[in-house]
Amino acid sequence: MKPVIALVGRPNVGKSTLFNRLTKSRDAIVADFAGLTRDRHYGDGRLGGREYIVIDTGGFEPDSSTGIVKEMAKQTRQAVAEADAVVFVVDVRTGLAGQDLDIGRYLRQCNKRVFVAVNKAEGMSDSPLLAEFHELGMGEPHPVSAAHGQGIRSLLEAVLDSFGPEEDEDEAAEPDDADERTIRLAVAGRPNVGKSTLINTWLGEERLVAFDMPGTTRDAISVDFERDGQKFQLIDTAGLRRKGKVFEAIEKFSVVKTLQAISDANVVLLLIDATQGVSDQDAHIAGYVLDSGRAVVVAINKWDAIDSYQRETLERQIQTRLAFLRFAPILQISALKRQGLGPLWKALADAYSSAYRKMTTPVLTRLVHEAVEHQQPKRSGVSRPKLRYAHQGGMNPPIVVIHGNALEGVSDVYKRYLEGRIRDHYKLVGTPLRIEMRSSK
Numbered sequence: 001m002k003p004v005i006a007l008v009g010r011p012n013v014g015k016s017t018l019f020n021r022l023t024k025s026r027d028a029i030v031a032d033f034a035g036l037t038r039d040r041h042y043g044d045g046r047l048g049g050r051e052y053i054v055i056d057t058g059g060f061e062p063d064s065s066t067g068i069v070k071e072m073a074k075q076t077r078q079a080v081a082e083a084d085a086v087v088f089v090v091d092v093r094t095g096l097a098g099q100d101l102d103i104g105r106y107l108r109q110c111n112k113r114v115f116v117a118v119n120k121a122e123g124m125s126d127s128p129l130l131a132e133f134h135e136l137g138m139g140e141p142h143p144v145s146a147a148h149g150q151g152i153r154s155l156l157e158a159v160l161d162s163f164g165p166e167e168d169e170d171e172a173a174e175p176d177d178a179d180e181r182t183i184r185l186a187v188a189g190r191p192n193v194g195k196s197t198l199i200n201t202w203l204g205e206e207r208l209v210a211f212d213m214p215g216t217t218r219d220a221i222s223v224d225f226e227r228d229g230q231k232f233q234l235i236d237t238a239g240l241r242r243k244g245k246v247f248e249a250i251e252k253f254s255v256v257k258t259l260q261a262i263s264d265a266n267v268v269l270l271l272i273d274a275t276q277g278v279s280d281q282d283a284h285i286a287g288y289v290l291d292s293g294r295a296v297v298v299a300i301n302k303w304d305a306i307d308s309y310q311r312e313t314l315e316r317q318i319q320t321r322l323a324f325l326r327f328a329p330i331l332q333i334s335a336l337k338r339q340g341l342g343p344l345w346k347a348l349a350d351a352y353s354s355a356y357r358k359m360t361t362p363v364l365t366r367l368v369h370e371a372v373e374h375q376q377p378k379r380s381g382v383s384r385p386k387l388r389y390a391h392q393g394g395m396n397p398p399i400v401v402i403h404g405n406a407l408e409g410v411s412d413v414y415k416r417y418l419e420g421r422i423r424d425h426y427k428l429v430g431t432p433l434r435i436e437m438r439s440s441k
């Protein structure tokens with residue numbers, strides 16, 4: 001599981017700036033729906049092979065003077081509760097403020113690892129001004145400049161090292177044979193989209209055999225089951241809890257759990273509520289799934305609850321708002337009425353086998369040559385890109401590495417053209433396909 005790091009501190013110390021430094025997501029996921037405080041941002045990042053999730057608690061309302069403290073306390077508490085470690089951001093230019101001491105006192109009771117980041121310290125790594133932050137009693141302060149990118153790496157190393165040594169990559173090793181493996185499935189979607197209903201419907205099906213849940217770490221639960229001979233493991237995203245044979249969502253939604261489940265899954269089922277349409281939140285989650293490279297199937301739930309006019313409007317909306325997930329199949333289901341569930345299983349299994357499709361060097365190379373014969377890449381500058389051979393560079397998502405000369409000049413349009421041809425040949429559905437170019441000079 002990716003560790004979760006919360007950025008905590010009073011307004012204007014540079015938390016958002018630091019957040020942007022630490023995350024590389026296209027788009028921070030914003031918890032912008034009822035039941036959760038606004039303005040908590042989630043993003044993920046990576047240092048070498050180590051991945052993590054960052055929560056920013058920025059975005060206070062500076063007007064209402066009593067409001068600030070209350071809102072800040074709430075933001076801070078929620079973020080800290082979700083986190084494995086806290087980066088406590090302070091500002092070297094204003095020095096240690098009374099509010100810093102309050103936050104420090106609070107953090108000390110929380111029993112989380114805390115790292116003090118003294119921000120705005122560009123060019124000040126040895127400054128005597130840093131000394132006063134020892135007063136917080138939270139270890140050696142780390143001077144950083146979020147704006148200028150200084151000290152960030154050593155701060156991150158300190159935080160990540162506290163989680164123990166870097167894990168062997170082996171754990172996420174590719175299965176030798178996709179047929180032999182358990183499909184790790186995450187069901188993602190907003191509160192009330194029907195996740196628990198769907199899962200309960202599944203678990204009530206005769207053709208599905210559920211196994212006892214193994215106790216997993218970090219009080220996440222997962223459910224193992226088998227359907228038509230294929231093993232699945234359902235990863236918890238919704239804070240599901242077992243109540244007899246039935247699952248209920250205890251907390252309606254957890255962004256952290258959703259992000260962790262997505263990175264832990266092979267296949268993500270993204271549920272959209274037909275009665276609500278595609279919200280910003282849905283689009284954010286979809287964007288995150290795309291970045292993760294996971295296989296994805298979109299199911300529009302509650303299809304039973306809308307009329308034919310609404311269905312048409314919705315389909316158009318989905319095509320525009322989720323256009324970037326073009327490769328994902330879109331199904332219509334009703335978890336409640338048990339409609340569309342057969343095709344859904346098939347789509348999930350197809351997405352998984354697409355994600356683990358084996359592509360051999362001779363076939364890929366032939367496909368690339370045929371594509372070039374059909375349509376040459378455009379000349380860029382003096383040289384025309386020369387595509388020589390291709391091999392598979394990974395699975396889930398499948399990666400095709402193309403070797404040749406002057407490949408920097410291959411346009412995105414041409415890459416999409418190649419992608420389309422490779423997709424067609426291997427009948428890849430429900431998985432992104434990444435194309436990488438490697439030029440030899």
Ligand code: GDP
Pocket residue numbers: 009010011012013014015016017018058059119120121122144145146147148
């Ligand atoms: P937040 O309210 O804690 O999220 O703070 P912001 O990230 O919005 O930053 C507050 C102000 O501090 C902005 O004007 C930033 O440009 C500035 N700032 C952030 N990081 C640095 C830094 O490393 N050095 C300097 N000099 N200014 C910074």
Ligand code: GDP
Pocket residue numbers: 189190191192193194195196197198238249252301302303304305333334335336337
């Ligand atoms: P969760 O928060 O995503 O776990 O959503 P729930 O499974 O708790 O469902 C929220 C509400 O939507 C409940 O009232 C369900 O009965 C209703 N619901 C779920 N699936 C369907 C469906 O396919 N059709 C209709 N009409 N309602 C549904």
